[in-house]
Amino acid sequence: MLGLIGSASGAGDTLSPAFAFAKKVSNMKHNGIHPLRRWRFEHGITLVRLSKKARTSAPHLSEIESGKKRPGPALAERLTRLTSLTLSELGR
Numbered sequence: 001m002l003g004l005i006g007s008a009s010g011a012g013d014t015l016s017p018a019f020a021f022a023k024k025v026s027n028m029k030h031n032g033i034h035p036l037r038r039w040r041f042e043h044g045i046t047l048v049r050l051s052k053k054a055r056t057s058a059p060h061l062s063e064i065e066s067g068k069k070r071p072g073p074a075l076a077e078r079l080t081r082l083t084s085l086t087l088s089e090l091g092r
Helices: 017-028 035-043 045-054 058-064 071-081
Strands: none
Touching: 035 058, 045 058
């Protein structure tokens, strides 16, 4: 695991940025984070940027990610084209 860990000493090891990022994404998968939010995080895309590309408002997209709302059929189709997510992952 050298290369993923900052030092091989065993004391005070720090995670490399790449490993820390992968660990954070893995934790998101297991902590009930909405797939759309996880996808944005993995791709470094802001809520505002994705909302503009999906032709919806950032607050609406936020409500979808928080589970308060589900995307309508047209928005769900746009999001599947913009992301690698399926309709079922988007809650449709």
